[in-house]
Amino acid sequence: MKRLIRPFILFLCIIGISMLHYLTPLHLPYLHDIFQRLYYLPIILAALWYGFRGGLLCSIVVSIAYAPHILFQWGGHLTVEMEKYLEILLYNIVGSVTGLLSQRERERTIELQKTAQGLEESYQKLQIQSEKMMAVEEKLRRAEKLSTLGEMAAVLAHEIRNPLGSIRGTAEILRDDYKPGEPKHEFIEIQIKETERLNRVVEDFLHMARPQPVDMHPCPVQEELEMIVTLTKNDARERKIKLVLQPPTVPVIIKADGEKLRQAFLNIAINALQATPPDGSVIISTSVYKTALCEIRFRDTGPGIDTETLAKIFEPFYTTKPDGTGLGLAITKKIIESHNGTLLVESEPGHGTTVTVRLPMQDTTNGGIS
Ligand SMILES: Nc1ncnc2c1ncn2[C@@H]1O[C@H](COP(=O)(O)OP(=O)(O)OP(=O)(O)O)[C@@H](O)[C@H]1O
Ligand SMILES: [Mg+2]
Structure with missing residues (x-):
């Protein structure tokens, strides 16, 4: 519709001006002079709107519309006619030249727009590149910090482990001096237990620094999970x-280092409980995934994890908790990966989190189901 408006305007102008010529008596030449000049209006408009071809076509149409008026109405006045024929020539020159100029101008504008667009694209690319570079630089800096920290932790853990062994050994010797039930026997028991706990923490650090070989045995997954529930149900009850x-x-058996696997499951379960508000729920389920893998899901109704945090939760020492070490998931990931498994965290802020552990099942010939 819009495309037809301009030709229609031009058509109306030419018809209107021609009518003025044809209907105005010849004894009013000054009016004819004005009408003659009015033809420039559609010609220049056509040239501006449609370029060289538009300008020329319009001037030709004007010439055709105007010529009979000169021939048949002004016929006999040679000097007057001559001037009008020259005017027709001028129409065509003005139409073509204006059209040509406006066409060039338009082409230049398009070229400039293209250049501006190209520049804008290059600028955006440059900005993306520089953002990427900044992110890589930040990662490098963090990796450097972490590797130094990791080395320090490994040295420290190693140095602590030996005296811990001696403390435990001497405590065991001392324990033999007291009968079970005596208060000092109990204190020494506590001492041994706490030393063991400290030793486990130290081992965790060492595990982070250099992964240790895992001790693989057939492991019934459900039994391991039941153990996790036994260990955490008090905590869950307290948190309502x-x-x-x-x-x-189907019952699932996998080949795994039971103790390490429990440690991994426990970390995930504790995280889920810590994230879930009272009256929420944590659901643990097992299923078979793609026949050769078992899938263990920990689904909680906590606040979920936003995308920015999600990208960092596996980094050692990343924590959002005031008393967290930020090692839980980093260790868990290492353990699962050392069992040739995968760890997947899916979360929708406001709708809870699901942590999925996929592990290869022991026997794939019968689908791993025993
Ligand atoms: N189920 C979950 N719901 C919401 N956020 C979670 C969940 N699990 C992990 N997170 C987020 O991931 C972060 C890292 O978890 P990770 O277990 O590695 O360390 P932590 O729990 O903070 O400390 P630690 O386990 O060493 O006591 C947490 O601080 C928390 O922000
Ligand atoms: Mg944790």
């Missing part, structure tokens, strides 16, 4: 959280 271990559709 419903902790549910769903029975598996």
Whole structure:
């Protein structure tokens, strides 16, 4: 519709001006002079709107519309006619030249726009590149810090482990001096237990610094999970959280280092409980995934994790908790990966988090189901 408006305006102008010529008596030449000049209006407009071809075409149409008026109405006045024929020539010259100029101008504008667009694109690319570079630089700096920290932790852990062994050994010797039930026997028991706990923490650090070989045995997944539930149900009760271990559709056995696997599951379960508000729930379920893998899911109704945080949760020492070490998930990931498994965290802020552990099942010939 819009495309037809301009030709229609031009057509109306030419018809209108021609009518003025044809209907105005010849004894009013000054009016004819004005009308003659009025033809420049559609010609220049056509040239501006449609370029060289538009300008020329319009001037030709004007010439055709105007010529009969000169021939048949002004016929006989040679000097007057001559001037009018020259005017027709001028129409065509003005139409073509203006059209040509406006066309050139338009082409230049398009070229300039293209250049500006190209520049804008290059600028945006440059900005993206520089943002990427800044992110890489930040990562490098953090990696450097972490590797130094990791080395320090490894040295420290190593140095602590030996005296810990001696403390435990001497405590065991001292324990033999007291009968079970005596208060000092109990104190020494506590001492031994706490030393063991400290030793485990130290081992965790060492585990982070250099992964240790895992001791693989057939492991019934459900039994391991039941153990996790036993260990965490008091915590869940205190927090008023419903902790549910769903029975598996089929019993699943995997080849794993039971102790390490429990440690991994415990870290995930504790995180879920810590994130879930009272009256929420944590549901643990097992299923078979793609016949060769078992899938253990920990689903909580906590606040979820936003995308920015999600990208960092596996980094050692990353924590959002005031008393967290930020090692839980980093260790868990290492353990799962050392079992040739994968760890997946899916979360929708406001709708909870699901942590999925996929591990290869022991026997794939019968689908790993025993
Ligand atoms: N289920 C979850 N819901 C919401 N946020 C979670 C969940 N699990 C982990 N996170 C986030 O990931 C971060 C890292 O977890 P990670 O277990 O590595 O360390 P932590 O729990 O903070 O400390 P630690 O486990 O050493 O006591 C947490 O601080 C928390 O922000
Ligand atoms: Mg944790």
